[in-house]
Amino acid sequence: MTADGADWARRSLGAVWHPCTQMKLHEHAPPLAIARAAGPWLYDFAGNRYLDAVSSWWVNLFGHANPRIDAALAAQVRELSHIMLAGFTHRPAVVLAERLAALAPPGLGHAFFASDGASATEIALKMSFHCWSNRGQRGKARYARLAGGYHGETIGALGVTDVALFREAYAPLLRDQPVLPSPAARDGANPQAALDAALAALQALLDERAGEIAALIIEPLVQGAGGMAMYAPRYLARARELTAQHDVHLIADEIMTGFGRTGTMFACEQAAISPDFLCLSKGITGGYLPLSCVLTTDSVFEAFYADDAAQGFLHSHSYTGNALACAAALAVLDIFDEDRVIAANRERASRWRALAGPLVDHPRVRGFRQCGMIAAFEVDDAGPAFARRFASAAQERGVVLRPIGDTVYFMPPYIVTDDEFALLVERTLLTLDAV
Ligand SMILES: Cc1ncc(COP(=O)(O)O)c(C=O)c1O
Known part of the structure; x- marks a missing residue:
């Protein structure tokens, strides 16, 4: 983290009570300070980017800083x-x-x-x-x-x-x-x-x-x-x-x-x-x-x-x-x-399903399922504090994922391109191997 990012994280921990969070856990893993966001990407103060694969708690549809x-x-x-x-x-x-x-x-x-x-x-x-x-x-x-x-x-x-x-x-x-x-x-x-x-x-x-x-x-x-x-x-x-x-x-x-x-x-x-x-x-x-x-x-x-x-x-x-x-x-x-989004998403969803193939076949992945623009699966041998460990390993690899228990899900903004989705799958596989 740059000095700027570290400083915002430190000040945040002093002044902001973060939602859905045991604040003590931030003692060793401070929140990531985001400097700006564009499309499906969040940028930290060092210029590193993170793919927002959970649409900022499921709210973002058409990307950050959408011109329209x-x-x-x-x-x-x-x-x-x-x-x-x-x-x-x-x-x-x-x-x-x-x-x-x-x-x-x-x-x-x-x-x-x-x-x-x-x-x-x-x-x-x-x-x-x-x-x-x-x-x-x-x-x-x-x-x-x-x-x-x-x-x-x-x-x-x-x-x-x-x-x-x-x-x-x-x-x-x-x-x-x-x-x-x-x-x-x-x-x-x-x-x-x-x-x-x-x-x-x-x-x-x-x-x-x-x-x-x-x-x-x-x-x-x-x-x-x-x-x-x-x-x-x-x-x-x-x-x-x-x-x-x-x-x-x-x-x-x-x-x-x-x-x-x-x-x-x-x-x-x-x-x-x-x-x-x-x-x-x-x-x-x-x-x-x-x-x-x-x-x-x-x-x-x-x-x-x-x-x-x-x-x-x-x-x-x-x-x-x-x-x-x-x-x-x-x-x-x-x-x-x-943009006839619903029709376009129908095709996008089936392309995403095909791109997720390597994940579906991964030996630790169980119960892969998809409903429209949402995909989810369980991870075998998840171990203690899996969700937290997985989220932080994913963040190190440039993707924002927040598992629920041992369930990992993708719910990215609809504007994610096929290349970006393929990158999400690739980084999720690397994360799976790391946790
Ligand atoms: C199905 C459903 N209902 C209600 C809520 C609560 O919405 P909010 O967090 O905006 O209060 C959520 C949030 O995740 C939700 O998924």
């Missing part, structure tokens, strides 16, 4: 940066709400904006409960969640998350919510059997307890933070039928899977379903600014529409519908249109 998003932001700064969205409105929020509704599965015409993924989860959970309550069904005060599910880290979102590492310290604060088996087969289990068992358990829970359950919350097709566990669209189709039959809302958390990650704009499309709530964030601004959005139906909206103020959804975040973030999101949607 930069230009949209520069134009928006000159017009309006931020005003509150209560009692006021503005063009970027309106146009974004309209365009998202047009792109999303049918029937989701009401957009509620917030600033991050966990807030979107909170909004969907609160809206679902409050909707039933406004309709006189106050007993519907629980949420069904999936084993291995992840929906964010605020107290409410953690309550429906099932990743022990994040939950355990706060368990006494969390309300007990029923956990259903995941439809994703793990550790070589039979995918068909896992999916059937998950559906049978869902049906049994709803048959017994639908009167107390407001919603089922799921990550469609890929359970991300729970280990990139993938499952077939059939679960979504049947879960939609069962929840509708039992008067239980379906919350599709597409915070990670949305905006093309699973091969379609939204994962729900692959089962041709419309949830009652669609939670979006991360890629929505191409990784530029914090923004999230919950889309919902006329039926939910109408349950709040009344003369009584308390029957309204009196939830807010100061930066709700931030004009700069909305302008970045509109630029992202323009890129999807202009």
Whole structure:
């Protein structure tokens, strides 16, 4: 590290409490100070570059310093940066709400904006409960969640998350919510059997307890933070039928899977379903600014529409519908249109699958899988602190990878070229040999 980089790292450790981090571990491995970023590359102060193969926590779609998003932001700064969205409105929020509704599965015409993924989860959970309550069904005060599910880290979102590492310290604060088996087969289990068992358990829970359950919350097709566990669209189709039959809302958390990650704009499309709530964030601004959005139906909206103020959804975040973030999101949607990104990604995904061949054949690699623009595999003989050791060995080789336990995954920005993807595979193989 150069003097500049080392100095920023030292000052950071003095002043910045880093997220999702045991700070003491930085005593021997300081954070990497990044001087600038362009395309899929991060540059440190010595000019070394690192391929951002996890899209900066799954948010970046079209690269850093993207000229089209930069230009949209520069134009928006000159017009309006931020005003509150209560009692006021503005063009970027309106146009974004309209365009998202047009792109999303049918029937989701009401957009509620917030600033991050966990807030979107909170909004969907609160809206679902409050909707039933406004309709006189106050007993519907629980949420069904999936084993291995992840929906964010605020107290409410953690309550429906099932990743022990994040939950355990706060368990006494969390309300007990029923956990259903995941439809994703793990550790070589039979995918068909896992999916059937998950559906049978869902049906049994709803048959017994639908009167107390407001919603089922799921990550469609890929359970991300729970280990990139993938499952077939059939679960979504049947879960939609069962929840509708039992008067239980379906919350599709597409915070990670949305905006093309699973091969379609939204994962729900692959089962041709419309949830009652669609939670979006991360890629929505191409990784530029914090923004999230919950889309919902006329039926939910109408349950709040009344003369009584308390029957309204009196939830807010100061930066709700931030004009700069909305302008970045509109630029992202323009890129999807202009570059026909979804069609291009279909071909890109199959080229990436072919390029990953040497990894699939590696003797320590198990369970290689891919869903659209996400690929993941487990590593045999991972050993203690594998994720940390692997991430640091990868960084030494110029790639940013952050395994989840013994699961290594690739989720790069869509603009990564085939040569860059081949380099990612090559450096991952070298990393595998080193850890
Ligand atoms: C599926 C899913 N839901 C919710 C969240 C929480 O989003 P945020 O970190 O912006 O609060 C994440 C973040 O990884 C996620 O993957």
